[in-house]
Amino acid sequence: MSETTPRDFIRQIIYDDLESGKHDEIVTRFPPEPNGYLHVGHVMSICLNFGIGRETNGRTFLRFDDTNPGKQKAEYVRAIERDVHWLGFDWEDRMTHASDYFDQIYESAEKLIEMGAAYVDDLNADEIRAHRGTLTEPGSNSPHRDRPVEENLELFRRMRAGDFADGEHVLRAKIDMASPNMNLRDPALYRIRHIDHQRTGDKWCIYPMYDFAHTMSDAFEGTTHSLCTLEFEDHRPLYNWFLDQLQPPNRPRQIEFSRLNLAYTITSKRKLSDLIERSVVTGWDDPRMPTIAGMRRRGYPAAALREFVKRGGVTKKDKLIEMGVLENCVREELGHSVQRRMAVLRPLKVVLTNYPEDQVEMMAGLNHPNRPELGTRDVPFSRELWIEQDDFLEDAPRKFFRLKPGGEVRLRFGYIIRCEEVIKDSSGVVVELRCTYDPDTRSGTGTSDRKVKGTIHWVSVGHAIPATVRLYDRLFTVPDPNSADDFMEVVNPESLETVKAMLEPALAEPEPGRAVQFERLGYFCADTKDRDPNAPVINRIVTLRDSWAKIEKQAMSGRG
Ligand code: ATP
Ligand code: MG
Numbered sequence: 001m002s003e004t005t006p007r008d009f010i011r012q013i014i015y016d017d018l019e020s021g022k023h024d025e026i027v028t029r030f031p032p033e034p035n036g037y038l039h040v041g042h043v044m045s046i047c048l049n050f051g052i053g054r055e056t057n058g059r060t061f062l063r064f065d066d067t068n069p070g071k072q073k074a075e076y077v078r079a080i081e082r083d084v085h086w087l088g089f090d091w092e093d094r095m096t097h098a099s100d101y102f103d104q105i106y107e108s109a110e111k112l113i114e115m116g117a118a119y120v121d122d123l124n125a126d127e128i129r130a131h132r133g134t135l136t137e138p139g140s141n142s143p144h145r146d147r148p149v150e151e152n153l154e155l156f157r158r159m160r161a162g163d164f165a166d167g168e169h170v171l172r173a174k175i176d177m178a179s180p181n182m183n184l185r186d187p188a189l190y191r192i193r194h195i196d197h198q199r200t201g202d203k204w205c206i207y208p209m210y211d212f213a214h215t216m217s218d219a220f221e222g223t224t225h226s227l228c229t230l231e232f233e234d235h236r237p238l239y240n241w242f243l244d245q246l247q248p249p250n251r252p253r254q255i256e257f258s259r260l261n262l263a264y265t266i267t268s269k270r271k272l273s274d275l276i277e278r279s280v281v282t283g284w285d286d287p288r289m290p291t292i293a294g295m296r297r298r299g300y301p302a303a304a305l306r307e308f309v310k311r312g313g314v315t316k317k318d319k320l321i322e323m324g325v326l327e328n329c330v331r332e333e334l335g336h337s338v339q340r341r342m343a344v345l346r347p348l349k350v351v352l353t354n355y356p357e358d359q360v361e362m363m364a365g366l367n368h369p370n371r372p373e374l375g376t377r378d379v380p381f382s383r384e385l386w387i388e389q390d391d392f393l394e395d396a397p398r399k400f401f402r403l404k405p406g407g408e409v410r411l412r413f414g415y416i417i418r419c420e421e422v423i424k425d426s427s428g429v430v431v432e433l434r435c436t437y438d439p440d441t442r443s444g445t446g447t448s449d450r451k452v453k454g455t456i457h458w459v460s461v462g463h464a465i466p467a468t469v470r471l472y473d474r475l476f477t478v479p480d481p482n483s484a485d486d487f488m489e490v491v492n493p494e495s496l497e498t499v500k501a502m503l504e505p506a507l508a509e510p511e512p513g514r515a516v517q518f519e520r521l522g523y524f525c526a527d528t529k530d531r532d533p534n535a536p537v538i539n540r541i542v543t544l545r546d547s548w549a550k551i552e553k554q555a556m557s558g559r560g
Helices: 009-019 040-055 074-086 098-114 125-131 149-161 210-221 230-246 269-277 292-298 302-312 323-337 548-557
Strands: 027-030 059-064 095-097 118-121 170-173 188-192 206-208 225-229 253-257 260-262 319-321 347-352 361-366 376-381 384-388 408-411 416-424 430-438 458-460 465-472 496-503 516-518 522-526 537-543
Touching (some): 009 040, 009 225, 027 225, 040 059, 040 260, 040 292, 040 302, 074 292, 095 098, 098 118, 098 206, 098 230, 225 230, 230 253, 292 537, 319 323, 323 522, 323 537, 347 496, 376 458
Parallel strands (some): 027 059, 059 095, 225 253, 260 319, 465 537
Antiparallel strands (some): 170 188, 361 376, 408 416, 465 496, 516 522, 522 537
């Protein structure tokens, strides 16, 4: 077991089973239905199943749950494979499909019939529902429940042969119509569906129901521990009933854990697909989506996602994890490794009136404040500069240590400047600042030891690279969008803001997907999909943790 993975209650069971000799080898599986892209909730299930497989030198299967013909797409299968690999896990030769077991599942159904534990029902769906009873009242037996075995077998074989139309018959388990657990009230095992399957073509016109197919696939595949989310707790008695009846050589154990829910977003493929259909987002890989593809495109490192689910733990309690926990994992992962650059998101022009018109100085920009081995880059400095609009305030409070009329600030890697004059347009909007610089204060080599309290970033106007920068915010306005009457009503209309930013020239050709820190602003990366030859398209991965207050404090101590 890896030293860093805590022993949650599931690992505890599994390690006990290894120690007691109940199992020599652990076999788990991650069983997605390819009806959408994987999301952050699936990350948890992937890390749990593949993580346990790896830690115990066991095996983990990637098993596509394709029991529902017609609904699943090859695009989703490919996306799931890509996402699991990207997260850092490998199924090697263990990629399977529930449909691989259709023959064996069919044989199991015949066995149940022969044992008198399943019967073919002629009731239609409405009638079956009417017989099922309610949570407080028992159901009633179907008139066909006591059909002789031979008749059941013959009917079931004719179902398979295509003698009946959809819905004409259904194979049901014969359990208990009075069970307090609705799942045990003679659940359907097979239904007729004259529809081609993406893998088995027209071989079948009957398809097994999820519970039956899933249990039997686990059994056939050698699964020792079948890990699933809490909503399947009530299905466990049925899972065990199948195993009790059929006594397969391998008996898997189902263990449930609580879903991972992330605040301000949703983890349901169906709802995520609604967001796409209603054009709230541009697709499954929109960087605002909690999908693995979206988070990858946004620039979240795989290691940050793994760390995130580790921090969330594995429990039986429902939880809604703060977005901040995920964002912190992303920051921590990027903070140490990525290089620093300067960019201005909302440019305001500064003209240094005492700086020579044609002069350009190359400033040495540190690529990482704590890692000198990452070196420096040249940052051109000139008479006209862009600074951030909100680094200037006309009516500034006393504690505002950035630029204000008559005030001084240090330009990172540059000089101390003083704001002499504020130029406004006819509507009173500040459009330019006339400033002077102090030639003795050049960062690192200046002769003056004058200090000012604030340091701000900047980009030389004549050297700036215009860019389209996408600033992302939460997708929903409330922490739990599922609790809203209609989750569409609580979509955040401001989840995406696009700004025309100015980048320092070292960012002229950013490598798509490679993260950098824009000083004082956050972590960013060029989009891997959208390209514009005239202006790089950049995604904000995450803002910096530090509040302005903290940044001000740091800036106070430094000379830039
Ligand atoms: P969705 O509601 O998004 O369709 P699902 O559970 O139907 O989710 P599957 O493709 O069937 O999606 O899920 C594959 C595996 O991932 C299952 O074992 C499921 O329990 C697990 N899983 C799905 N969502 C979460 C979640 N939010 N947290 C933890 N595990 C999850
Ligand atoms: Mg499902």
